[in-house]
Amino acid sequence: MPAKAFFSVGSGAGTYFWMASTRVNTRNPAYRDIDALIDSERRFRLLVEGVIDYAIYMLDPNGIVTNWNAGAQRIKGYAPDEIIGQNFSIFYTPEEKAAGRPAEALATALREGKYEAEGWRVRKDGTRFFASVVIDPLYEEGVLAGFAKITRDITERETARNALLDSERNFRLLVSGVTDYALYMLDPEGLVSSWNAGAVRIKGYTPTEIIGQHFSRFYTNQDQAAGRPARALSIARETGRYDEEGWRVRKDGSFFWASVVIDPIRDQNGKLVGYAKITRDITERREAQMELARVQRQLAESQKMDALGQLTGGVAHDFNNLLMVVAGNIQTLKTIAAQDPKTARAAQAIEFATQRGAALTRQLLTFSRRQRVNPQPIEIAQRIDSIREVLSSGLGGNVRLTIDIPPGVWPITVDIGELEIALVNLVINSRDAMTDGGTVTISAQNITLGESESISAGEYVAIAVSDNGVGIPPDVIANVFDPFFTTKPVGKGTGLGLSQAHGFAHQAGGTVKITSTLGHGTTVTIYLPRTTGVVVDTMPSELSNAPARTGTVLLVEDNPEVASASANLLEQLGYLVRWVPNAEAALEEIERNGIDLVVSDIVMPGRMDGLGLARAIKEKRPELPILLATGYSEAAQNVRADFPILRKPYQMHELSRALAEILPGEA
Ligand SMILES: Nc1ncnc2c1ncn2[C@@H]1O[C@H](COP(=O)(O)OP(=O)(O)OP(=O)(O)O)[C@@H](O)[C@H]1O
Numbered sequence: 001m002p003a004k005a006f007f008s009v010g011s012g013a014g015t016y017f018w019m020a021s022t023r024v025n026t027r028n029p030a031y032r033d034i035d036a037l038i039d040s041e042r043r044f045r046l047l048v049e050g051v052i053d054y055a056i057y058m059l060d061p062n063g064i065v066t067n068w069n070a071g072a073q074r075i076k077g078y079a080p081d082e083i084i085g086q087n088f089s090i091f092y093t094p095e096e097k098a099a100g101r102p103a104e105a106l107a108t109a110l111r112e113g114k115y116e117a118e119g120w121r122v123r124k125d126g127t128r129f130f131a132s133v134v135i136d137p138l139y140e141e142g143v144l145a146g147f148a149k150i151t152r153d154i155t156e157r158e159t160a161r162n163a164l165l166d167s168e169r170n171f172r173l174l175v176s177g178v179t180d181y182a183l184y185m186l187d188p189e190g191l192v193s194s195w196n197a198g199a200v201r202i203k204g205y206t207p208t209e210i211i212g213q214h215f216s217r218f219y220t221n222q223d224q225a226a227g228r229p230a231r232a233l234s235i236a237r238e239t240g241r242y243d244e245e246g247w248r249v250r251k252d253g254s255f256f257w258a259s260v261v262i263d264p265i266r267d268q269n270g271k272l273v274g275y276a277k278i279t280r281d282i283t284e285r286r287e288a289q290m291e292l293a294r295v296q297r298q299l300a301e302s303q304k305m306d307a308l309g310q311l312t313g314g315v316a317h318d319f320n321n322l323l324m325v326v327a328g329n330i331q332t333l334k335t336i337a338a339q340d341p342k343t344a345r346a347a348q349a350i351e352f353a354t355q356r357g358a359a360l361t362r363q364l365l366t367f368s369r370r371q372r373v374n375p376q377p378i379e380i381a382q383r384i385d386s387i388r389e390v391l392s393s394g395l396g397g398n399v400r401l402t403i404d405i406p407p408g409v410w411p412i413t414v415d416i417g418e419l420e421i422a423l424v425n426l427v428i429n430s431r432d433a434m435t436d437g438g439t440v441t442i443s444a445q446n447i448t449l450g451e452s453e454s455i456s457a458g459e460y461v462a463i464a465v466s467d468n469g470v471g472i473p474p475d476v477i478a479n480v481f482d483p484f485f486t487t488k489p490v491g492k493g494t495g496l497g498l499s500q501a502h503g504f505a506h507q508a509g510g511t512v513k514i515t516s517t518l519g520h521g522t523t524v525t526i527y528l529p530r531t532t533g534v535v536v537d538t539m540p541s542e543l544s545n546a547p548a549r550t551g552t553v554l555l556v557e558d559n560p561e562v563a564s565a566s567a568n569l570l571e572q573l574g575y576l577v578r579w580v581p582n583a584e585a586a587l588e589e590i591e592r593n594g595i596d597l598v599v600s601d602i603v604m605p606g607r608m609d610g611l612g613l614a615r616a617i618k619e620k621r622p623e624l625p626i627l628l629a630t631g632y633s634e635a636a637q638n639v640r641a642d643f644p645i646l647r648k649p650y651q652m653h654e655l656s657r658a659l660a661e662i663l664p665g666e667a
């Protein structure tokens with residue numbers, strides 16, 4: 001029994017050893033044989049003396065060291081003859097000695113049967129080590145024989161433990177101080193068990209409000225109903241990690257877009273003890289990404305529109321000149337054919353086709369923003385009033401037109417003709433979307449817009465055309481402004497209506513937006529900048545009763561065919577025409593006198609274009625009326641204030657109206 005007790009590991013081992021060697025064994029029948037006893041004692045002594053990991057030694061009742069093993073020598077540095085006979089208080093630090101700790105330790109051992117402590121002790125060389133100390137009192141025949149003392153050097157363990165505590169404290173400080181991430185723990189059921197500063201900041205709850213609550217409250221109602229919180233934990237548990245982005249809810253009910261990671265935490269035995277949860281608010285990043293994507297889409301869209309504009313603009317320009325020729329000669333044909341009904345009908349058919357062609361070309365030019373002829377300040381109510389008839393006559397029986405323009409809508413500066421065409425296009429689209437009847441509403445209102453990719457910040461008039469027709473499917477709506485995009489059967493639509501509205505709005509410094517709900521209707525809104533210009537009432541003169549003109553027109557036009565067509569029209573209006581192919585020749589002709597007005601193309605080869613010519617004439621002969629004509633010109637954009645401009649191809653009534661405006665007393 002004692003041998004067994006001796007070999008058992010732990011602080012108590014020494015006690016049994018000393019008891020065995022000094023007190024109990026003499027009465028143990030197993031040791032009656034004295035040789036065996038001596039032998040056993042010798043082995044115990046050898047063993048104790050040889051142990052080097054423990055200082056094992058005895059004190060007499062007064063604390064004087066009476067023996068000393070190898071471990072004691074190794075740990076404390078004293079050889080047996082240096083220390084035996086000294087009081088064990090020598091191992092204590094001066095402070096502890098002063099405080100009477102050594103005597104206290106012995107008193108405790110006596111009182112309680114055992115003294116156990118950890119603390120700093122001093123080696124022979126003065127260095128300190130962290131000791132684990134056990135002191136047991138030893139009795140012989142009931143009389144105190146001394147004390148057994150076992151000391152272990154646990155400095156390393158203590159240092160490691162302190163390092164661990166330090167690192168845990170640092171880690172806790174770090175985690176609790178991080179404000180950009182919500183770092184917190186859940187217990188295995190999903191109840192919040194810790195909460196850092198980032199969690200407070202991001203989610204709005206203080207630790208006392210949230211610890212002990214279930215983490216599912218951070219999810220939206222739908223997500224909760226769909227069981228996402230539980231699923232997140234089970235995925236984390238089963239796969240070792242859960243990772244997602246999604247909407248989460250703050251304490252105040254607002255949403256944020258969160259990046260969430262959940263890691264399961266297990267103890268050494270693999271048992272789940274909870275979850276670590278890291279949540280980051282990436283709403284801004286997500287918004288920035290979406291904004292970037294949107295800007296890229298917008299850029300691609302505007303590049304596409306630009307490319308299409310270049311293409312269509314170029315084609316339309318050439319086409320225009322051809323139409324000019326056709327249109328000019330039709331008048332001649334009609335005059336000649338007046339007596340022959342069959343030829344007259346043919347001429348009429350050609351004229352219709354030409355007009356249609358001219359209208360299409362005009363839409364194309366507007367789309368490509370190559371056409372800015374005569375913007376002027378207008379009141380939208382007044383303009384719409386003047387075309388109300390035209391608009392409603394195009395609608396047919398079962399579609400009603402409502403106009404809703406409150407007083408006080410700001411004036412805008414636009415080309416009246418283009419505005420009218422845009423409105424007709426929109427109204428006709430609405431009509432086509434309401435085959436079973438319905439209402440088209442044209443409304444206008446003032447609106448102040450912030451900066452956006454399609455428009456600069458400022459004050460705008462929003463002109464909306466809405467219907468309660470079939471609406472536009474979401475996959476189609478992105479294309480409706482593309483030229484030639486149509487869903488209508490061949491012959492019914494060319495797909496240029498919205499393109500024209502788009503080009504018109506942008507060229508006027510605004511933009512156009514379309515919204516639609518399938519089955520419920522569509523609204524197209526044109527935003528046009530408020531103008532500070534003064535509106536003058538310029539209702540067009542009635543064409544039919546325009547008086548016949550007299551006088552000599554100098555026609556400046558480089559293209560002979562266009563020139564001849566134009567001359568034709570002018571002659572039919574009653575003018576004499578003199579034609580020159582360029583600006584230089586025109587100036588010479590004007591020198592010769594006898595010219596009453598000048599009609600000049602803007603784009604011409606040579607050193608001087610139509611605009612230069614007009615300015616030169618204005619200098620020399622300020623009283624001479626000038627009418628500029630163009631189908632397509634960037635240059636035309638700079639002229640609007642200076643000279644009236646006629647859009648090509650023009651028809652007789654348009655030419656007549658334009659001349660009426662520049663000739664004093666004839667309007
Ligand atoms: N108010 C609307 N309701 C439903 N769909 C519309 C509406 N406006 C336009 N759309 C759709 O957009 C397409 C393009 O319209 P757009 O006016 O550019 O061309 P179009 O009407 O087809 O032909 P065009 O106007 O040249 O005769 C139409 O074909 C139609 O599918």
Ligand SMILES: [Mg+2]
Nearest residue numbers: 425429497498
């Ligand atoms: Mg249309």
